Amino acid sequence: MDSVARRELQKTAANVRLGILEEVFNASSGHPGGSLSIADIITYLYFAEMNVRPDEPDWDDRDRFVLSKGHTCPALYAALAEKGFFPKEDLKTFRHIDSYLQGHPDKKHIPGIDMSSGSLGQGISAACGMALAGKLQNKSYRVYTALGDGESQEGQVWEAAMFAAHYKLDNLCAVLDFNGLQIDGAVTEVMNPTPLDDKFRAFGWHVIVIDGHDFDQIEAAYNEAKTVKGQPTLILAKTVKGKGVSYMENKAGWHGKAPNADEYAQGVAELNAYIETL
Amino acid sequence: MAEKIATREAYGSALAEFGHKYNIIVFDADLAEATKTIKFKKEHPDKFFDCGIAESNMLGVAAGAAAAGMIPFVSSFAMFAAGRAFEQIRNSVAYPQLNVKIGATHAGITVGEDGATHQCLEDLALMRTIPGMVVMNPADAVEARAAVEAAILHKGPVYMRFGRAAVPVLFDANNFKFEIGRGVVLAEGSDVTIAATGVMVEQALIARDLLANEGISARVINCCTIKPIDRELLTAAAQETGCVVTAEEHSVIGGFGSAVAEVLCETCPVPVLRVGTEDVFGRSGKVPPLMELYGLTAQNIVDKAKRAVAMKK
Ligand SMILES: Cc1ncc(C[n+]2csc(CCOP(=O)(O)OP(=O)(O)O)c2C)c(N)n1
Ligand SMILES: [Mg+2]
Numbered sequence: 010m011d012s013v014a015r016r017e018l019q020k021t022a023a024n025v026r027l028g029i030l031e032e033v034f035n036a037s038s039g040h041p042g043g044s045l046s047i048a049d050i051i052t053y054l055y056f057a058e059m060n061v062r063p064d065e066p067d068w069d070d071r072d073r074f075v076l077s078k079g080h081t082c083p084a085l086y087a088a089l090a091e092k093g094f095f096p097k098e099d100l101k102t103f104r105h106i107d108s109y110l111q112g113h114p115d116k117k118h119i120p121g122i123d124m125s126s127g128s129l130g131q132g133i134s135a136a137c138g139m140a141l142a143g144k145l146q147n148k149s150y151r152v153y154t155a156l157g158d159g160e161s162q163e164g165q166v167w168e169a170a171m172f173a174a175h176y177k178l179d180n181l182c183a184v185l186d187f188n189g190l191q192i193d194g195a196v197t198e199v200m201n202p203t204p205l206d207d208k209f210r211a212f213g214w215h216v217i218v219i220d221g222h223d224f225d226q227i228e229a230a231y232n233e234a235k236t237v238k239g240q241p242t243l244i245l246a247k248t249v250k251g252k253g254v255s256y257m258e259n260k261a262g263w264h265g266k267a268p269n270a271d272e273y274a275q276g277v278a279e280l281n282a283y284i285e286t287l
Numbered sequence: 288m289a290e291k292i293a294t295r296e297a298y299g300s301a302l303a304e305f306g307h308k309y310n311i312i313v314f315d316a317d318l319a320e321a322t323k324t325i326k327f328k329k330e331h332p333d334k335f336f337d338c339g340i341a342e343s344n345m346l347g348v349a350a351g352a353a354a355a356g357m358i359p360f361v362s363s364f365a366m367f368a369a370g371r372a373f374e375q376i377r378n379s380v381a382y383p384q385l386n387v388k389i390g391a392t393h394a395g396i397t398v399g400e401d402g403a404t405h406q407c408l409e410d411l412a413l414m415r416t417i418p419g420m421v422v423m424n425p426a427d428a429v430e431a432r433a434a435v436e437a438a439i440l441h442k443g444p445v446y447m448r449f450g451r452a453a454v455p456v457l458f459d460a461n462n463f464k465f466e467i468g469r470g471v472v473l474a475e476g477s478d479v480t481i482a483a484t485g486v487m488v489e490q491a492l493i494a495r496d497l498l499a500n501e502g503i504s505a506r507v508i509n510c511c512t513i514k515p516i517d518r519e520l521l522t523a524a525a526q527e528t529g530c531v532v533t534a535e536e537h538s539v540i541g542g543f544g545s546a547v548a549e550v551l552c553e554t555c556p557v558p559v560l561r562v563g564t565e566d567v568f569g570r571s572g573k574v575p576p577l578m579e580l581y582g583l584t585a586q587n588i589v590d591k592a593k594r595a596v597a598m599k600k
Pocket of ligand 2: 157
């Protein structure tokens, strides 16, 4: 990718991160850690990969995205707002009683949300159903989904993995946000799901391992996925939970906690300073 | 004697038939021979997808296919559809109001020999608590076919409950009218109303004759749709007959009887006695002795009807 495109994506991702902080701070709740770790990938999907129309969110031929790790919707909402699906001002209403921006993705009420999610393990199945429907309807759209590494402990993920390979869903590309942490601590200590690359390979998937914060690697992976025939692709993205906000990085404690006013101000300052360097 | 057909047979035939008329797809979880979706598979092999023994994923896949504009049916035994995949039905299907049709077979005690692990007596309770879910429990093959077509035409999630055992065909296919949410008065009566659903409709009709021998006039209402329940018809029946007996092949907790009681205690509080399984698990056996053992016979309805009449003020 050329340096201008890379810089644009980095800037957009930083704005998405600012949106995440704004949402979670104003809600006094929500999940910043896993939102920050998936922010670069979601930014890439909406600004470089997916064929979507902000002014026609239900367009039949659009590419679909299912955030299987639904608790990290602050990243998705911020990206959708950045893309123009709804006003950026609305981000501060996240989780409020009179807002459409529900605590977890709500397909019925939020423009651009292709599937409701939040109960871990379920989104990947819905993504399989969409991919199957795309094939049955001879549509060329692609289906994207994002999973958590903790989420991969759910049995349903593996039911879906089997299904996707069995029905050769090569229009399906999943990314697994391998930030190493879940609520109770390190995934390897809570219930070790590794090696995830070998497991998905054994289930019949094409697997690509990348640094989930490197836009060149993200681009290469999504491009490679499009060339794979007869198999779904898993992008195993090594990430940092809390990425971009120093005091949140690699801390399980920031999984589902909102920053206080001082912390918020510090996070905003750090991200703005980063944008200045671009 | 009337011809006997299991409602699951009628379900499979209806899928195969309507597969030519409507653009439906069917998922099953390694039970196509039993749920009878095999009939659809034979006629529409490219629209049938086995999910293997993975019911949770099957419901999620169906949700995704519906989100992408398809009309998916999913089938398994009631125990594994409503039970195993309850949360997938709630969160992936019903919360986004997706157009998924759940055809659950082998519901209730009439599963017979397979016993308690397979005799789902809780599915009506589970499904009717979910916002926006339509719940239907056809009484015979004619009603089962009609329910399938109504489900296809309805936009939104539907749960249909079918049985394993062959049951008499009660209704005339040639002039059968069906509407979701409508109960039907099968026989008039003035002393007591028997509101029944599913296989208990036949027992209710038998009970009516037995009661007539004792000078008690019973109205029989068939409620195929348990949600949305026919409030008007039930309320009018309660007002006109003064007491009600409900009958279902399901636990008395949370199912059809509960739904009727919920309505009537708000609109017309009269004695409501419920016939159903009494907070117990089932067991293995042949169907007729099981129905006796668990209190699901016409005689059980008669006994409760007499008590209900005696309780009237
Ligand atoms: C079925 C289910 N069980 C439990 C939860 C509660 N929960 C929310 S997030 C989370 C941890 C997720 O960890 P991971 O998948 O690694 O997500 P990330 O690190 O990307 O935030 C849990 C247990 C849930 N949402 N769904
Ligand atoms: Mg994690």
